[in-house]
Amino acid sequence: MKKIAIVGNPNVGKSVLFNVLTKRYVTVSNYPGTTVEVSRGETLIDNVKYEVIDTPGMYSLLPITEEEAVARRILINEKPDFVIHVIDGKNLERMLSLTLQLVEASLRVLLVLNIMDEAEKEGVTIDTHLLEKELNIPVVKTVSTAGIGIEDLKKRISAHERRL
Amino acid sequence: MKEDYKGPVEYSIEIAVETIEILLKDDYGLSRRAIALLLLQDDREIREMVKRKEPGALGKIDDILNEAKSHYINPITYELALERQNAVKAITARVVKVKKGNAPFREKLSRLTMNPLTGLPILFFVLYWGLYKFVGQFGAGTVVNFLEGTIFEKYLNPFITGIFTKIVPWEVLRDLFVGEYGLITLGFRYAVALILPLVTFFFIVFSIIEDTGYLPRLAMLIDRVFKKIGLSGRAVIPMVLGLGCDTMATMVTRTLPTKRERIISTMLLALAVPCSAQLGVILALLEGKPRAMFIWAGTVVLIFLFVGYLTAKLLPGERPSFYMEIPPLRLPKLSNVLTKTYVRVKWYFKEVLPLFLTASVLIWFGQLTGLFNIFINILKKPVKLIGLPPEAASVFLFGFFRRDYGAAGLYDLTKRGYLDGVELVVACVALTLFLPCIAQFLMNVRERGWKMGFGISAFILFFSFSAAYILNFILTKTGVAL
Helix, strand or coil: CCEEECCCCCCCCCHHHHHCCCCEEEHHHHHCCCCCEEEECCCCECCCEEEEEECCCCCCCCCCCCHHHHHHHHHHHCCCCEEEEEEEECCCCHHHHHHHHHCCCCCEEEEEECCHHHHCCCCECCHHHHHHHCCCEEECCEEECCCCCHHHHHHHHHHHHHHH | EEEEEEEEHHHHHHHHHHHHHHHCCCCCCCCHHHHHHHHHHHHHHHHHHHHHHHHHHHHHHHHHHHHCCCCCCCCCHHHHHHHHHHHHHHHHHHHHHCCCEEEEEEEEHHHHHHHHHHHHHHHHHHHHHHHHHHHHHHHHHHHHHHHHHHHHHHHHHHHHHHHHHHHHHCHHHHHHHHHHCCHHHHHHHHHHHHHHHHHHHHHHHHHHHHHHHHHHHHHHHHHHHHHCHHHHCCCCCHHHCCCCCHHHHHHHHHHCCHHHHHHHHHHHHHCCCHHHHHHHHHHHHHHHHHHHHHHHHHHHHHHHHHHHHHHHCCCCCCCCCCCCCCCCCCCCCCCCCHHHHHHHHHHHHHHHHHHHHHHHHHHHHHHHHCCCHHHHHHHHHHHHHHHCCHHHHEEEHHHHHHHHHHHHHHHHHHHHHCHHHHHHHHHHHHHHHHHCCCCEEEEHHHHHCCCHHHHHHHHHHHHHHHHEEEHHHHHHHCCCCC
């Protein structure tokens, strides 16, 4: 089965996105040899089944905490077909650094700008097309708590699937 | 999905990365480039992986790693974070638009502190209320006057002197404890009644400012000015720390990325940044004389900028780049502020008390042998040259020992009415610029080497008197009444 890993800082809405994507077959288990819990589920996008992995919060590819180490091990060992990097739309400047690292690691990254409702409330507007060009990866705006942007995200995943 | 992002890394890191990429043959789940970068950052897990998968390559890789690391003063992690952050900044600058007026208050205030137009008035406000009003008028004025004038001068000193006169028949020995430069009447009094309250008040303000998250914003604000004098905003931190203790701050200059920046800031710390005790005493001296205070502050700031500019011109080197994580603004917690203040004051006091007592003994010994007078006589000439009365010579002799000790001496001198307004300002400027204390000198030598340590001291000795001479000349010629 193809795999999707959801990565990003803590508190950016990774788990909410995970829950929205995987309505069935969710398992929670400790990552081998650690006390860190990892949730796995399944989702169907354009008739293709994916395993979705909700990784622990990470700030950088160079781990400091056990959680970060586990998140990286998932990327290294499970070789996900897609890596969804979820970031807080209000805080691009603090979070894009990890996006650059993920791209640099040749992972297939999709960038999700989450919590866009709050960002817009704060007067933050983001030019996603330009950002896509700058990073050379698909960028999707979402409000995962309200389910906004999820269909778009799925479309981008299947579009990429076809192109490969 | 194209993978053409190569990462914004500097040239010699780039060379190391590319060489390691060639050496790595196996599949690591991440690109070889990412693996190479992680190896450069001493990632243990990745190292183990490489060791497991291709042990033969590790020896060569280690050589490359060590070679690359030797080119950087900072950890590679830091260099990479800096580069990446610059890249991110460039991207967000193009992609993100923030409509002003919509941000929450905290965010607005944060921006105001960093915008030169509003930031400088805010800085002035902080300095005025924090330093001038609280440390200067309240701490140095009210509290010190009470401790110094009332407790020590009125009650303690006469009382202890009385006891010693009764039980110690030898005047020489009596002088050691309660004489003009006695252990109790001078050393202990300076430390307890003058330096202790001043340093306490200073560190209260400093801890509050620190805990609000203002310092990194100040660093951003001053960055542009600092660039002109060959420093980056990062150097603001050691400079502001220097207002607490220059010795400690000199140690902190290690965090500056280029050698050039470290030399410039060591120099400026030794010359033009007064430490908390010195600053406190000067605020106490000039308290109630706002014009004198203004001239003193203006002169010191000008000299700071001038010497910084000059050193930057003389020392070749690249312009420093600057990146700093800005933490959110927050209200400081009282318990944190008090704990920090307590720890710092305790540390300072522990260091200062024995030194002040030693100074008293040394001076006593110097008087006994006549050495003290010889030194005073040597110093009288330059002191007279900058327009000060001969009595001020002792202050500079104290100053050789410790700048704050000298400042305390100046405090006594003024109290006895030896100095008029102009003389006071000139003396304050000279003493602010004067040689750092012994501890700082040793730190300069330790951090920058013998040549640089002595060079800086010699320059300062010459420069402080010259600056005082010129200032005295200007003030007397223009006939400013202070």
